[in-house]
Amino acid sequence: MKTSSGVFTDTSGNHCVQGVPFINDILRYDSLSIVGLEKNTGKTECLKYVLDRLPLQDKRIAVTSIGIDGETVDQVTRTQKPEIVLREGMYFxxxxxxxxxxxxxxxxxxxxxxxxxxxxxxxxxxxTGGKILLSGPSSASSLRRWMGEMQHRFDIDLVIIDGALSRMSSASPAVSQSMILATGAAYSVNINTLVSKTAHVVDLINLDMTSSPNLQTLSPLEKGLWFIDKDGALHSLDAMTSLSKDIHFEGMDGCETLYVAGALVDGFLEKVRKNKSLKQVELVVRDFTKIFVTPQQFRLFLKAGGRIRVLQKSKLIAVTVNPTSPSGYVLDSDILCGKLSEAIGLPVYDLLKNNHQCN
Amino acid sequence: MQLKNVIESPCGLRFMLDQLELQSGFARRWLLDLPMMTRGEEIAAAYDELHRFTSFVEQVDKTRLDTLLFRLQGLKDIRTTIKNLHNKAVLDDIELFEVKHLAILATDVNTLLARHDMADVVEIPALDEVITILDPDGMKMATFYIYDSYCAQLKDLRAQIRQHPDHQDDLMLQASELEETVRQDLSRQLHLFAAAIEQALLALARIDVDLAKALQMRQMGMTFPTLTDDGTTRLEAMFHPQVQQALSTRGREFQPVDIAFGHRPTLITGANMGGKTVVLKTLTLCQYLFQFGFGIPAAKAQIAVKDEIYFCIGDDQSVEKGLSSFAAEMQNIDAVIKASRENKKLLALIDEPARTTNPTEGAALVTALLQVLADKDMSLVMTTHYDIESGKARCLRVKGFENGSMDYRLVEVQDGEVPHEALNIAQSLGIDSEWITTARKLLESAVQHV
Incomplete structure (x- = not known):
């Protein structure tokens, strides 16, 4: 509850100073996903941070994870992976x-x-409060269904998704309204590389939504390549994915929307860019997790006047960093936060260093 | 034989199942496992039950019906849990939750149905005691955990856990031991109700299926059949819902067909594209729907109960298994002949037998088949293009191509003489005129030759 002195009180009576990063921003949305760019970039720490600070007395919070997650020890790097601590009254x-x-x-x-x-x-x-390992719905449709159930059947105000960025899981964190991105030395131990790679992902997350007529037409399409002609009619291209070698953009003159339901890759983006008849086309993908193009190709495409839009978009609230790599190498946290914040124009936090603890 | 064994029959049973709006996945599985009914009383009883549901669906207001259907969406397959209960296993929290959820659902559905005097149609055993066991605080909510009120000691421990988060692990261990004792006690009490819980589960699946059948009857305009005991089947204005739907998407209408048959073999002849195969498909479909207790797609239906149903259609999938279409067909018909010698009541529907071989031998095979099956205690409906001796068979003919359009109705004719309309039909399809004209000349010279 917000009091006149600008102080938050949580259920256990502890006080959280107002101004702890981004908690107020989160409460403006009905769903949040926390996405790690790599294992050990501090996603779980960030989730803990958020769960510890959300005001529970007037908000019903539910949390889940996509894909198999929450092992006590990370299966890949064997580093310690904390269980999530839930507070009394939280749904999961x-x-x-x-x-x-x-x-x-x-x-x-x-x-x-x-x-x-x-x-x-x-x-x-x-x-009661206590520890739990999270592992939730693993497909896009079951995640959406779960979120809907939470909101409509159980009156949940905020659904939080521990969002693994995994190509193994079809569930995408982009179904949430808002997002926090966790990056860090595990993604790259060179600050400049880390900043530019992270900035690229931020650019993708910030891509604009396509227009609403497109949304309705394209949302149900789960795979394939499609285009909408100037009369609004939907057509399928023969190739099944953007990976296909043999893609002919025939009969697409004057078409305004080209939709890639699956992964968008470099070669395809290049073909679209070099095709004179596709100068006016708006390239649409489901969400940023479907884009597997290098920053170079992405920039060339935009420079040539190309447009990429998404069907699903989350509002990126903040980026957190973990300057420690799994091998033990530590980057300078202040320099990293400063450079990254400048590159992406968003607040960047090192949650562990600044030790935003409330109890 | 279960419904799932015949679901892929080329008669189109799958379509009817796909169109059936069941609320729960469990009801679908339960339905597919049902055996085909072969006793008249059983079928009559099933239709009496369905009758109650069709009247209910007509009378109940939409909100109440929607509530009932929505509640049934919560039906889950908890047979594994019930089996554990039968075996006196200790249920875990998830299983206890499932039992409570089902008990509350069963009670709710029963209350909804009782308001419309429907509680006696499919009996749902009372599970009030089960709910009491799993709802010690009387919250009437379909949620569950090992409540504090089960055990005073547990309640104290949990209070301590909340106060001393530092000693949590130790206290949690003690608490979990107490919780397990509670689970043992609950499972022991619930064991007595295992049979009733199982009965409630199956009753709910059955209600889901009955409601879906009743709604499908209304939606597709189907009828209740009457049972005949003299072996005759009479269908008036029968239609095939799948073909009807396919036609209507192309802006065309399905022309309903009347047909009746008994023990005397029935031979259907008629022009190409005259709907002979559709007649056989529809007959097969109606017979299956009848013996699984669904509405019948016809204006009026009197149907005889059969022990076995055979639908032999030329383009059988066994071709994919490496058999030639002729071999596959011969084997299918062979099964009919063998079954006809076993003193069972059969319905055999055979579409253009021996169509893929030369006309001389083909005609001989078909004539012989009619003779072999004529005296058996079975109903046989067969289509053919061959000019054959109809013998004891009753002959029906598709009215055929008149004034540029096809009349699909069947008329009784004295013999099986096949119509000679193939060339006219081909012409109306806009097929190459040189080809058709040449064929006409050949036919004329053949006639002159004779």
Whole structure:
């Protein structure tokens, strides 16, 4: 609750000084995803930070993860991976397997029909605070369904998604209204490289949405290449993906929208750029996670007057950094935050260093 | 034989199932596992039950019906949990939640149906005691955990956990032991209700299916059949919903067909594109729908119960298994002949047998087939293009091509003489005139030759 002195009180009576980074920004949206650019970029730390500080007395919060996540030890780098600590009253979605391993008292409110490799997704409310491993819906449609259920059936105000940026999972964090991006030395140990690589991803996240008529036409298409002619009619290109060698842009004269339902790759972007008849075309992808083009090709495309738009967009609220790489190499946090913030025009935080603790 | 074994029959049963608006995945699985009914009383009872649901669907206001359908969406397949309960296993929280969820759902659905005097149609056992066991605080919510009120000691421990987060691990361990004792106790109590819970689960699936069938009947304009015991089947204005839908998307209408048959073999002849195959498909579909208790796509239906149904159609999928179309067809018809010797009530629907071989041998095979099957205790409906001796068979003919359009109705004719309309039809299709004219000349010279 906000008091006159600009102080937040959480349920346990602890005070959080107003001005802790981005908590107020998060509360403006009904969903948030926290996305790590690489393992060990501090995504889980960021999630902890957010969960510790959200005011629970007048907000119902639910949290889940996409894909298999939440192992106590990271399977790839063998580094320690903390369980998530939930506070009393928070809702969460996790797999049956992880639900059985929970270390809190919680009330089951739903068991889904959809199965993941760790069993069905169960939804519960924390009766006491405690630890839980998160592993939620693994497909795009089941994640959307889960979020909808949370908002409409259980009156949840804010859904938080621990969003792995994985090509293995079809669930995309871009279904959320807002987003926090975690980057760090695990992504690159060279500050300049890290800044430019992160800035590229930020550019992709910030791509504009396409116009609403396009949204309605294109949203149901899960795969393939499509274009909309000037009369608004939808056509399919023969090639199944943008990876195909053999793509002919025939019959596309005067068309205004070209939609790539799957991955967008360098070669395809180059073909579109070099095709004279596609000068006016707006290239549309589902969301930023589907774009696998190098910064160079991306810039060339924009420079030549090309436009890329998305069907789903999250508002990027902030970027967090973890200056420590899994191998132990540590970057200078202040220099990193400063350079990155300048490059992307957004606040950048090192949550561990600044130790924004509230209790 | 279960519904899932015949779902891919080329008669179009799959379409009917796909169009059936079931609320739960469990009801669909339950329905596909149902065996085909072969006793008249059983089928009559199923239609009596469905009758109650069609009246209910007519009378109930839309909001109430939608509420009921929405509630049924919550039906989950918890057979594994029920099996564990039967086996006296200790259920975990998720399983206890499932049992409570089902018990509340069953009670709600029963209350909704009882308001319309429908509680006696499909009996749902009362599970109030199950709810009481799993809802110690009387919250009437479909949620579950090991509530504080199950155990005073547990309640104290949890209070301590909240106060001393530093000793949490130790206290949690003690609490989880107490929770397990509660689960053991709950599972023991619930074991007595395992059979009732299972019965409720199946009853809800059945209600879901009955409601979906009733709504489908209304939506597709289908009818209730009457059962005949003299082996005759009579269908008036029957139609094939899938073909009807396909036609209507092209702006065309399905012309309903009347047909009746008994033990005497029925031979259908008629021009190409005269809808003979569709007649057989529709008959097969109607028979299956009848024996699985669905509405019948016809204005009026009197149907005889059969033990087995055979639908032999030329373009069989066994071609993909490496058999030639002729071999596949011969084997299918062979199965009919073998079954006809086993004293079972059969319905065989055979589409243009021996169509892919030379006309001389083909005609001989078809004539012989009619003779072999004529005296058997079965209903046989067969189509052909061959000019054959119809023998004891009753002959029906598609009215055919008149004034530039096709009349699909069937008329009874004295013998099986096949119509000679192929060239006219081909011409109306705009097929190359040199080809058709040459064929006409050949035919004329053949006639003069005779």
């Amino acid at each position: 979605g996790t797999s049956e397997t992880h639900y059985r391993q929970r270390r809190l008292v919680s009330e089951l409110i739903d068991v889904s029909d959809e199965s993941t490799s760790l069993g069905r997704v169960v939804t519960a409310k924390a009766i």
